Every structure is written in structure tokens, then in C-alpha cells.
Amino acid sequence: MSQMQFVKHVEGCAPSALKVNYADIPELAPGQVLLKVAGFGVNRADTLQRQGKYPAPKGESDILGLEASGEIVQIHSQQTSHSNFILNDKVFGLVAGGGYAEYVAVNIEHLMAVPKNMSITKAAGIAECFLTAYQALFIENKLQPAQQVLIHAGASGVGLAAIQLAKRHGCKVAVTASNQSKLDLCKQLGADLAVNYQEQDFAIEISKHWQGCDLIVDFVAGDYLNRNLQLLNMDGNLLYLAMLAGRYADKLDMAMILSKRATVKGSTLRNRSDQYKAQLIKEFRQTCLADFDSGKLFPNIDTEYTANDMGQAHQRIENNNTMGKLIGAWPSRKP
Numbered sequence: 001m002s003q004m005q006f007v008k009h010v011e012g013c014a015p016s017a018l019k020v021n022y023a024d025i026p027e028l029a030p031g032q033v034l035l036k037v038a039g040f041g042v043n044r045a046d047t048l049q050r051q052g053k054y055p056a057p058k059g060e061s062d063i064l065g066l067e068a069s070g071e072i073v074q075i076h077s078q079q080t081s082h083s084n085f086i087l088n089d090k091v092f093g094l095v096a097g098g099g100y101a102e103y104v105a106v107n108i109e110h111l112m113a114v115p116k117n118m119s120i121t122k123a124a125g126i127a128e129c130f131l132t133a134y135q136a137l138f139i140e141n142k143l144q145p146a147q148q149v150l151i152h153a154g155a156s157g158v159g160l161a162a163i164q165l166a167k168r169h170g171c172k173v174a175v176t177a178s179n180q181s182k183l184d185l186c187k188q189l190g191a192d193l194a195v196n197y198q199e200q201d202f203a204i205e206i207s208k209h210w211q212g213c214d215l216i217v218d219f220v221a222g223d224y225l226n227r228n229l230q231l232l233n234m235d236g237n238l239l240y241l242a243m244l245a246g247r248y249a250d251k252l253d254m255a256m257i258l259s260k261r262a263t264v265k266g267s268t269l270r271n272r273s274d275q276y277k278a279q280l281i282k283e284f285r286q287t288c289l290a291d292f293d294s295g296k297l298f299p300n301i302d303t304e305y306t307a308n309d310m311g312q313a314h315q316r317i318e319n320n321n322t323m324g325k326l327i328g329a330w331p332s333r334k335p
Contacts, residue, residue, distance in 0.1 A: 005330070006063050006101035007310045011052040015314035018050070020307055026061065026098065026105040033085065033108050034074035039124030040099040041067040042305070042313045042326040043157070044242070045270065050314065056097040057271055065099020065328075066270060068092065068106070069114060069124035083108045090114040092123040094131065094277055096270065100310065102330050109278035112285050115292035125299035125325035126292065129157035132241065132269050133165050134284050136217050140267050141237050145170035147214040150206065150231060152224065154191060155182035157325040158241065160300045162217060163189045165288070168297070174210065176202045178320060185300070185323050203227035217241065225249040229256040229264075240266045300324030306331075 008021035028034055046064045048054035056062045069092035072085055085091060085108055093111035098104040114123040136158075137143045149166045153159045154175025166173050167190035174193035175186045183194040193209055195202045206213070212233035218224055222245025228238050257264065269277075291297040302324040305313045313326045 004102040005307065006098075007065075007307055007328070009050045009064055011050070013050060015047075015050075015311040015318065018310040018314060023063075023101070025103045028074060028076040028105050030076050030078040031107055031109070032076050032105045033072045033079075033111070035068060035070040035091070035104050035106050035111075036073045037068045037070040037099070037102055037104055037330055039069045039121035039304075039330075040065045040328045041124050041128050041157075042310070042317065042328055043067070043128055044317055045128075046100075047314050047317050060096040061098035061101075061104075063098040063101050065095060065097065065101070065104070067094055067124060067127040068099040068104055069120050070104075071120075073103075075108075079108065083111070085111060085113075090120050090123075092120075092127055093281065094127050094269075100307065100328060107274055107278070109274070110281055112281060112289060115289065117295070118292065118298075121304060121327060121329050122299060122301055124327050124329075125157070125301050128269070129161040129299070129325060130165070130288070130297075131280060131284055132158045133162035134288065135269060135280060136239055136241060136267060137162060137165055137169070137215070139280065139283075140239055140265060141215050143169060143171060143215060146172070148172045148174070148210055148212070148233075150174045150176075150202075150213045150216040150228075151191075152176045152197075152202075152217065153219045153244075154186040154194070155323045156219070157300070158219075159217075160186070160189060160324050163191055164297055168291070172210075174206050174213070182323055189300075201227070203230050206231055212236065215239065219243075220245045221249050222246050223250045226251070226253050226256070229253060229260070229262060232256075232260050232262050235261050235263075237263045237265065240264070241268075302326055304329055 091111040155177045175191045176197040195205045213231045216238045219242035221243040304327045
């Protein structure tokens with residue numbers, strides 16, 4: 001079999017236009033393995049790429065999908081990695097593109113073993129959100145136990161991962177979300193404060209309980225910027241991972257940045273180098289993966305869709321109608 005199914009998109013198309021089509025199975029480059037995909041994560045970045053706002057990095061597959069799980073079915077003959085993975089190993093990890101396909105070429109150093117007692121499909125919901133959250137908390141910021149963290153979009157995949165990682169580290173966590181069901185889920189994972197941003201001003205509500213925040217992780221930007229700065233403690237950090245309210249923030253209060261010695265920073269993951277991703281994954285694997293084996297950490301899966309239903313999944317993300325990860329899955333086929 002030389003061809004595979006994949007979810008085809010045309011730049012700028014509506015969610016309903018996503019359809020399964022056929023393409024050649026990718027050829028491997030040195031350092032890569034071929035993964036027979038069981039499941040793939042559906043992320044907001046995928047919806048932005050479909051809309052034409054987040055193109056794939058140069059030289060990478062323009063098929064949607066930044067993470068996948070599955071079985072290794074081929075290893076490049078010039079394999080220079082020190083990885084111990086072999087044929088038929090069940091793994092999950094990051095891909096720079098191509099996750100929405102039956103087969104994807106992956107850098108072997110970007111893979112991790114599927115946790116014990118976890119389905120291979122569910123494992124597709126770990127990599128992107130947990131690595132993004134880990135990077136935000138511990139790479140971009142050296143989070144310390146007992147510090148106070150505000151996580152916006154708390155019921156998103158990254159938000160729910162960040163809650164787990166911050167609580168595991170002994171921190172206090174506040175979140176914002178759009179309805180009570182999302183807030184309740186955040187509390188179940190350990191959030192100490194939960195604010196409905198549709199009904200309350202998060203800056204006012206959090207200041208009633210906390211003196212301030214040491215770290216704020218934000219996906220919104222826009223009119224959140226100055227309110228975030230109001231909440232920061234001295235030498236606090238404000239990290240932006242997205243700009244759901246638009247690329248331009250409100251009128252920046254430089255006096256607050258200066259008086260609090262605040263750091264405002266942006267971060268991405270997809271356009272990082274292969275070496276950076278490999279090191280991040282290595283550190284995450286050594287620090288956190290055992291807790292997935294034991295069940296102390298886990299991906300929050302909202303819904304699993306078939307590849308034919310990606311339009312529904314994209315529409316739900318664009319409607320902000322999810323609690324955790326959406327997963328796509330392929331029916332099992334022999335190579």
C-alpha cells in the first residue's frame with residue numbers, strides 16, 4: 001500500500017469543508033520513523049492553519065496536525081538517534097505537521113512511550129498540551145513551589161495540563177473560564193480559585209483573595225493585558241501563548257511594568273528547532289512521564305471523533321465549546 005488517507009483542507013475553508021482524501025505515504029529522512037497513526041490531537045492551531053493564519057513551517061507537511069500516537073512501522077536506515085524505540089513500539093509525540101493522516105514521518109527524538117494502562121488513542125492528547133504547559137511553567141518561567149499562578153482559558157487542553165503540573169509542583173492556581181461546567185472541571189483538578197470571565201472581572205475577583213500573582217499564562221491578550229499587569233506581584237511574569245482577542249493589546253500601562261519590574265513574554269512551540277523540541281521532550285519524559293503511568297497526571301479528553309468528523313471538531317473549538325482535548329482517530333488498517 002503506497003497511499004494513505006488524510007484529512008484534506010483548503011486554506012481559508014470552513015470547518016465543514018474538511019474531507020478525507022488520499023495522498024502518498026511520506027518518505028523518511030534520516031532520524032525519522034514512520035508512525036501508523038491511531039489517534040491525533042485536534043488543536044486551535046489546526047483551526048488557525050485551516051483559516052490561513054498559521055502556516056506550516058517551511059519544509060514541513062502542510063497536512064494539519066501537530067501531535068499523534070500510533071505504532072512504529074518503519075525506521076530510517078540511517079538512524080543516528082540514541083533512542084531505544086524499535087518496530088511495533090506504541091508511541092506518541094510531536095509532529096511539525098501531518099498528524100491528520102494515517103501515516104506520519106516523525107523525528108524519533110520527538111516521541112515518548114504510550115503510558116501504561118492508557119489507550120493508544122488517548123495518548124494522542126498528551127504531547128501538545130502538556131509540553132506547551134511544561135514549557136510555559138518551567139522553561140520560560142522557573143516556577144517555584146508555593147507560588148501563585150493564574151491560568152486563563154483554564155478548561156482548554158493546555159489550561160487543564162497547566163493546572164495539573166502547577167498543583168503537582170505545590171503551587172496555588174487560579175483560572176478563568178466561560179461557564180460553570182468548565183470552572184467545576186478546573187476545580188476537580190485542583191484549581192484554588194475559579195472565575196467566570198463572562199460574569200466577573202477576573203482582576204477584581206482574584207485580588208479579593210490573593211495579594212497578587214507570580215505568573216500569569218494568557219491566551220487572550222487584548223483588554224486582558226493591563227488587568228494582568230495589575231495582578232502581578234513584584235518581579236512577576238506574564239506569558240502569552242496566543243492572542244484570541246486579536247493581535248493588538250489595549251493601551252499598555254508602562255508604569256505598571258516598570259514599578260513591578262514585570263516581564264511580559266511571548267512563547268510558541270511549533271516553530272522551535274528539532275533540537276529544542278528533543279531536549280524539551282527529554283526533560284518532560286524524565287520529569288513527568290512516570291506520573292502518567294501511575295495516573296497522577298492524565299490527558300483530559302473531551303470527545304473522540306473519527307477522521308471523517310473533523311469539521312465538527314474544528315467548529316466546536318471555534319465556538320469555544322470544549323472542555324479539554326478533542327481527539328481524532330483512524331480505524332485500524334494493516335499497512
